[in-house]
Amino acid sequence: MKFSITLVAAALAIGVTAAQAGDFRTLATTPPNNVPLVVTAANVNADPMYLQTQAITRLSNVASGADFHVFTSIDYLAFARVSGVNQPIATGTLTLLDYVYTPNVVFAGSTKPIADLYDFVFRDSRDNTLVFGTRVRMGLTGQDFEAELNLFYRHGFQDGNTVFSAAAAWMSTGATDLKPTNAGRTASTVLTGAVIYDPDTVRFQSDINTSEGNPFSGLFLVKTNAASYAKEAGAVGFFQAGEENQPRIGNTYFGLVPVAAVPEPSTYVLFGAGLGLIALAGRRRGSKR
DSSP: OHHHHHHHHHHHHTTOOOBOOSSOEEOOOSOOSSOOOEEOOSSGGGOTTBOEEEEEEESOSOTTSGGGGOEEEEEEEEEEEETTEEEEEEEEEEEEEEEEEEEEEOOTTOOSOOEEEEEEEEEETTTSOEEEEEEEEEOOTTSOTTOEEEEEEEEOOEETTEEOOOEEEEEOSSTTEEOOSEEESBOOOOSSSOOOBOTTEEEEEEEEEGGGTBOEEOEEEEEEOOSEEEEEEEEEEEEEOOTTSOOOEEEEEEEEEEEOOOOOHHHHHHHHHHHHHHHHHHHHHHHTO
16 A cells, blocks of 8 residues: 555656556446446556456366356456556455356347356455456357347446445456446446436446457456345346347346345344334233223
8 A cells, every 4th residue: 555655646746647547447426418438448558447467266277167267366456557657556356255157148039048147246355345247258159159249237236225336447357358448327228429327237338249259258347335245136237239230139137236234143133122022012002901
Protein backbone atom coordinates (compact mmCIF):
# COMPACT_ATOMS: atom_id res chain seq x y z
CA MET A 1 0.00 0.00 0.00
CA LYS A 2 2.84 2.42 0.75
CA PHE A 3 4.29 1.59 -2.68
CA SER A 4 0.99 2.54 -4.34
CA ILE A 5 0.87 5.92 -2.62
CA THR A 6 4.49 6.60 -3.56
CA LEU A 7 3.83 5.91 -7.25
CA VAL A 8 0.78 8.14 -7.44
CA ALA A 9 2.50 10.95 -5.54
CA ALA A 10 5.52 10.75 -7.84
CA ALA A 11 3.33 10.93 -10.93
CA LEU A 12 1.57 14.04 -9.64
CA ALA A 13 4.84 15.67 -8.57
CA ILE A 14 6.26 15.53 -12.09
CA GLY A 15 3.01 16.73 -13.67
CA VAL A 16 2.14 13.41 -15.33
CA THR A 17 -1.46 12.26 -15.30
CA ALA A 18 -1.75 8.51 -14.80
CA ALA A 19 -4.16 6.94 -17.28
CA GLN A 20 -7.06 5.09 -15.69
CA ALA A 21 -5.82 1.65 -16.59
CA GLY A 22 -5.84 -1.79 -15.15
CA ASP A 23 -8.23 -1.96 -12.20
CA PHE A 24 -11.84 -2.50 -11.14
CA ARG A 25 -13.91 0.42 -12.45
CA THR A 26 -17.02 1.56 -10.61
CA LEU A 27 -20.13 1.45 -12.79
CA ALA A 28 -22.56 4.39 -12.66
CA THR A 29 -25.54 3.96 -10.34
CA THR A 30 -27.50 7.06 -11.36
CA PRO A 31 -30.29 6.44 -13.88
CA PRO A 32 -29.73 8.66 -16.92
CA ASN A 33 -31.34 7.70 -20.23
CA ASN A 34 -27.89 7.13 -21.71
CA VAL A 35 -25.94 5.10 -19.18
CA PRO A 36 -22.22 5.93 -19.13
CA LEU A 37 -20.29 2.78 -20.00
CA VAL A 38 -16.71 1.95 -19.07
CA VAL A 39 -15.01 1.39 -22.43
CA THR A 40 -11.94 -0.82 -22.86
CA ALA A 41 -8.91 -0.09 -25.05
CA ALA A 42 -7.51 -2.06 -27.96
CA ASN A 43 -4.15 -2.11 -26.21
CA VAL A 44 -4.55 -3.98 -22.93
CA ASN A 45 -1.71 -1.93 -21.45
CA ALA A 46 -3.98 1.10 -21.60
CA ASP A 47 -7.21 -0.76 -20.85
CA PRO A 48 -9.05 0.67 -17.82
CA MET A 49 -10.60 -2.70 -16.86
CA TYR A 50 -7.69 -5.04 -17.58
CA LEU A 51 -6.11 -6.88 -14.65
CA GLN A 52 -2.77 -8.55 -15.35
CA THR A 53 -2.85 -12.23 -14.39
CA GLN A 54 0.21 -13.24 -12.39
CA ALA A 55 -0.57 -16.86 -11.47
CA ILE A 56 -3.53 -19.23 -11.81
CA THR A 57 -4.32 -22.39 -9.87
CA ARG A 58 -6.90 -24.64 -11.51
CA LEU A 59 -9.17 -27.36 -10.27
CA SER A 60 -7.40 -29.83 -12.57
CA ASN A 61 -4.24 -29.88 -14.65
CA VAL A 62 -5.92 -31.80 -17.46
CA ALA A 63 -6.02 -29.15 -20.20
CA SER A 64 -8.80 -30.82 -22.18
CA GLY A 65 -11.16 -31.32 -19.24
CA ALA A 66 -13.88 -28.97 -17.99
CA ASP A 67 -12.20 -28.76 -14.57
CA PHE A 68 -9.16 -27.10 -16.15
CA HIS A 69 -11.30 -23.99 -16.66
CA VAL A 70 -12.32 -23.73 -13.00
CA PHE A 71 -9.91 -21.29 -11.34
CA THR A 72 -9.42 -21.96 -7.65
CA SER A 73 -6.95 -19.11 -7.15
CA ILE A 74 -5.83 -16.18 -9.32
CA ASP A 75 -3.08 -13.71 -8.43
CA TYR A 76 -3.52 -10.40 -10.23
CA LEU A 77 -1.86 -7.04 -10.65
CA ALA A 78 -3.69 -3.72 -10.95
CA PHE A 79 -1.73 -0.92 -12.58
CA ALA A 80 -1.69 2.70 -13.68
CA ARG A 81 -0.35 3.98 -16.99
CA VAL A 82 2.31 6.62 -16.31
CA SER A 83 4.26 8.16 -19.20
CA GLY A 84 3.38 5.17 -21.36
CA VAL A 85 4.65 2.67 -18.79
CA ASN A 86 2.58 0.40 -16.56
CA GLN A 87 3.21 1.04 -12.88
CA PRO A 88 1.85 -1.46 -10.31
CA ILE A 89 -0.59 0.04 -7.81
CA ALA A 90 -1.99 -3.05 -6.08
CA THR A 91 -1.90 -6.83 -6.03
CA GLY A 92 -4.59 -9.24 -4.96
CA THR A 93 -5.62 -12.88 -4.97
CA LEU A 94 -9.04 -14.08 -6.04
CA THR A 95 -9.85 -17.23 -4.06
CA LEU A 96 -12.71 -19.37 -5.34
CA LEU A 97 -15.70 -19.68 -3.00
CA ASP A 98 -18.17 -21.39 -5.32
CA TYR A 99 -18.93 -22.00 -8.99
CA VAL A 100 -21.59 -23.26 -11.37
CA TYR A 101 -20.62 -25.06 -14.57
CA THR A 102 -23.28 -25.45 -17.27
CA PRO A 103 -22.22 -27.32 -20.42
CA ASN A 104 -23.94 -26.86 -23.78
CA VAL A 105 -26.13 -23.85 -23.08
CA VAL A 106 -28.66 -22.97 -25.79
CA PHE A 107 -30.56 -19.95 -27.04
CA ALA A 108 -34.17 -19.72 -25.84
CA GLY A 109 -36.43 -21.83 -28.07
CA SER A 110 -33.55 -23.88 -29.49
CA THR A 111 -31.97 -27.22 -28.64
CA LYS A 112 -28.68 -26.68 -30.49
CA PRO A 113 -25.82 -26.16 -28.00
CA ILE A 114 -23.71 -23.04 -28.42
CA ALA A 115 -21.26 -22.84 -25.49
CA ASP A 116 -20.12 -24.01 -22.08
CA LEU A 117 -20.86 -21.48 -19.34
CA TYR A 118 -18.83 -20.97 -16.16
CA ASP A 119 -19.99 -18.80 -13.29
CA PHE A 120 -17.80 -18.03 -10.27
CA VAL A 121 -17.72 -16.14 -7.00
CA PHE A 122 -14.33 -15.27 -5.48
CA ARG A 123 -13.05 -13.54 -2.36
CA ASP A 124 -10.54 -10.77 -3.12
CA SER A 125 -7.65 -10.68 -0.64
CA ARG A 126 -7.08 -7.03 -1.48
CA ASP A 127 -10.19 -5.77 0.33
CA ASN A 128 -12.07 -8.94 1.40
CA THR A 129 -14.93 -8.24 -1.03
CA LEU A 130 -16.88 -10.65 -3.21
CA VAL A 131 -16.06 -10.79 -6.91
CA PHE A 132 -18.40 -12.54 -9.37
CA GLY A 133 -16.98 -13.87 -12.62
CA THR A 134 -18.35 -15.26 -15.89
CA ARG A 135 -16.63 -17.05 -18.75
CA VAL A 136 -17.87 -18.90 -21.86
CA ARG A 137 -16.19 -21.42 -24.17
CA MET A 138 -17.56 -21.92 -27.67
CA GLY A 139 -16.57 -24.19 -30.56
CA LEU A 140 -16.56 -27.43 -28.61
CA THR A 141 -17.66 -30.71 -30.18
CA GLY A 142 -21.30 -30.57 -31.24
CA GLN A 143 -21.71 -26.83 -30.68
CA ASP A 144 -22.98 -24.31 -33.23
CA PHE A 145 -19.93 -22.71 -34.90
CA GLU A 146 -22.04 -19.92 -36.41
CA ALA A 147 -23.56 -18.68 -33.16
CA GLU A 148 -22.29 -15.43 -31.69
CA LEU A 149 -22.39 -14.04 -28.14
CA ASN A 150 -22.32 -10.25 -27.98
CA LEU A 151 -23.76 -9.36 -24.59
CA PHE A 152 -23.28 -10.98 -21.18
CA TYR A 153 -25.41 -10.21 -18.16
CA ARG A 154 -25.17 -10.60 -14.41
CA HIS A 155 -28.41 -10.10 -12.50
CA GLY A 156 -29.17 -9.70 -8.79
CA PHE A 157 -27.57 -6.32 -7.96
CA GLN A 158 -30.79 -4.96 -6.52
CA ASP A 159 -32.49 -6.58 -3.52
CA GLY A 160 -35.66 -4.68 -2.64
CA ASN A 161 -34.58 -1.12 -1.91
CA THR A 162 -30.92 -2.14 -1.63
CA VAL A 163 -28.75 -1.57 -4.68
CA PHE A 164 -25.34 -3.24 -4.39
CA SER A 165 -22.26 -1.52 -5.75
CA ALA A 166 -20.63 -2.89 -8.90
CA ALA A 167 -17.12 -2.40 -10.27
CA ALA A 168 -16.10 -4.15 -13.48
CA ALA A 169 -12.81 -5.66 -14.63
CA TRP A 170 -11.58 -8.51 -16.79
CA MET A 171 -8.55 -10.75 -17.10
CA SER A 172 -7.17 -13.22 -19.58
CA THR A 173 -6.85 -16.84 -18.48
CA GLY A 174 -5.42 -18.11 -21.77
CA ALA A 175 -3.88 -16.99 -25.03
CA THR A 176 -7.20 -17.08 -26.94
CA ASP A 177 -9.38 -15.22 -24.42
CA LEU A 178 -11.25 -12.27 -25.94
CA LYS A 179 -11.72 -8.99 -24.07
CA PRO A 180 -14.97 -7.12 -23.47
CA THR A 181 -15.48 -3.82 -25.27
CA ASN A 182 -17.47 -2.10 -22.52
CA ALA A 183 -19.42 -2.62 -19.30
CA GLY A 184 -22.32 -0.85 -17.61
CA ARG A 185 -25.40 -1.21 -15.42
CA THR A 186 -27.98 -2.00 -18.07
CA ALA A 187 -30.08 -4.86 -19.41
CA SER A 188 -30.12 -3.32 -22.89
CA THR A 189 -29.80 -5.59 -25.93
CA VAL A 190 -28.47 -2.90 -28.29
CA LEU A 191 -24.82 -2.62 -29.35
CA THR A 192 -24.85 1.10 -30.17
CA GLY A 193 -26.83 4.16 -29.12
CA ALA A 194 -28.46 5.00 -25.80
CA VAL A 195 -28.74 2.25 -23.20
CA ILE A 196 -31.21 2.34 -20.30
CA TYR A 197 -30.04 2.10 -16.70
CA ASP A 198 -30.97 -1.05 -14.80
CA PRO A 199 -29.81 -1.22 -11.16
CA ASP A 200 -30.24 -5.00 -11.04
CA THR A 201 -28.05 -5.85 -14.04
CA VAL A 202 -24.40 -5.54 -15.07
CA ARG A 203 -23.76 -6.03 -18.78
CA PHE A 204 -20.51 -6.72 -20.65
CA GLN A 205 -20.29 -6.37 -24.43
CA SER A 206 -17.95 -8.57 -26.47
CA ASP A 207 -17.89 -10.61 -29.68
CA ILE A 208 -17.39 -14.29 -28.92
CA ASN A 209 -17.69 -16.22 -32.16
CA THR A 210 -15.99 -19.45 -33.21
CA SER A 211 -16.19 -18.74 -36.95
CA GLU A 212 -14.34 -15.44 -36.42
CA GLY A 213 -11.60 -17.07 -34.35
CA ASN A 214 -12.80 -15.83 -30.95
CA PRO A 215 -14.24 -18.93 -29.24
CA PHE A 216 -13.38 -18.11 -25.61
CA SER A 217 -14.24 -15.07 -23.54
CA GLY A 218 -11.95 -13.63 -20.94
CA LEU A 219 -12.99 -13.84 -17.30
CA PHE A 220 -15.47 -10.97 -16.90
CA LEU A 221 -15.49 -9.78 -13.27
CA VAL A 222 -17.81 -7.71 -11.07
CA LYS A 223 -16.77 -6.65 -7.57
CA THR A 224 -19.57 -5.76 -5.15
CA ASN A 225 -20.19 -4.65 -1.57
CA ALA A 226 -22.72 -7.47 -1.01
CA ALA A 227 -21.95 -9.47 2.12
CA SER A 228 -22.83 -12.90 0.75
CA TYR A 229 -24.08 -14.78 -2.31
CA ALA A 230 -26.69 -17.32 -3.35
CA LYS A 231 -27.41 -19.61 -6.29
CA GLU A 232 -30.44 -18.60 -8.34
CA ALA A 233 -32.13 -19.32 -11.64
CA GLY A 234 -31.65 -16.53 -14.18
CA ALA A 235 -28.53 -15.20 -12.47
CA VAL A 236 -26.46 -15.04 -15.68
CA GLY A 237 -27.47 -14.45 -19.28
CA PHE A 238 -26.20 -13.88 -22.81
CA PHE A 239 -27.53 -12.39 -26.04
CA GLN A 240 -26.80 -12.62 -29.77
CA ALA A 241 -27.35 -9.13 -31.14
CA GLY A 242 -27.62 -9.99 -34.84
CA GLU A 243 -24.43 -8.37 -36.17
CA GLU A 244 -24.27 -10.83 -39.09
CA ASN A 245 -28.06 -10.92 -39.61
CA GLN A 246 -28.42 -13.71 -37.08
CA PRO A 247 -31.55 -13.80 -34.93
CA ARG A 248 -31.60 -11.45 -31.95
CA ILE A 249 -31.97 -14.02 -29.21
CA GLY A 250 -30.59 -14.96 -25.82
CA ASN A 251 -31.19 -16.92 -22.64
CA THR A 252 -30.56 -16.92 -18.88
CA TYR A 253 -29.15 -19.66 -16.71
CA PHE A 254 -28.65 -20.75 -13.12
CA GLY A 255 -25.73 -19.01 -11.43
CA LEU A 256 -24.53 -16.89 -8.52
CA VAL A 257 -26.00 -13.61 -7.27
CA PRO A 258 -25.04 -11.13 -4.54
CA VAL A 259 -27.23 -11.04 -1.43
CA ALA A 260 -27.28 -9.25 1.91
CA ALA A 261 -25.68 -10.84 4.97
CA VAL A 262 -27.23 -14.10 6.15
CA PRO A 263 -28.24 -13.86 9.85
CA GLU A 264 -25.95 -15.64 12.29
CA PRO A 265 -27.34 -18.78 14.00
CA SER A 266 -27.61 -16.82 17.25
CA THR A 267 -29.92 -14.38 15.48
CA TYR A 268 -32.25 -17.22 14.56
CA VAL A 269 -32.22 -18.38 18.20
CA LEU A 270 -33.21 -14.90 19.43
CA PHE A 271 -35.81 -14.59 16.70
CA GLY A 272 -37.28 -17.96 17.66
CA ALA A 273 -37.28 -17.00 21.33
CA GLY A 274 -39.14 -13.81 20.49
CA LEU A 275 -41.78 -15.72 18.55
CA GLY A 276 -42.12 -18.06 21.52
CA LEU A 277 -42.73 -15.17 23.92
CA ILE A 278 -45.31 -13.68 21.57
CA ALA A 279 -47.11 -17.02 21.35
CA LEU A 280 -46.98 -17.45 25.14
CA ALA A 281 -48.39 -13.98 25.68
CA GLY A 282 -51.19 -14.76 23.26
CA ARG A 283 -52.07 -17.94 25.12
CA ARG A 284 -52.11 -16.08 28.43
CA ARG A 285 -54.45 -13.43 27.07
CA GLY A 286 -56.70 -16.17 25.74
CA SER A 287 -56.83 -17.96 29.13
CA LYS A 288 -58.03 -14.77 30.87
CA ARG A 289 -61.13 -14.50 28.67
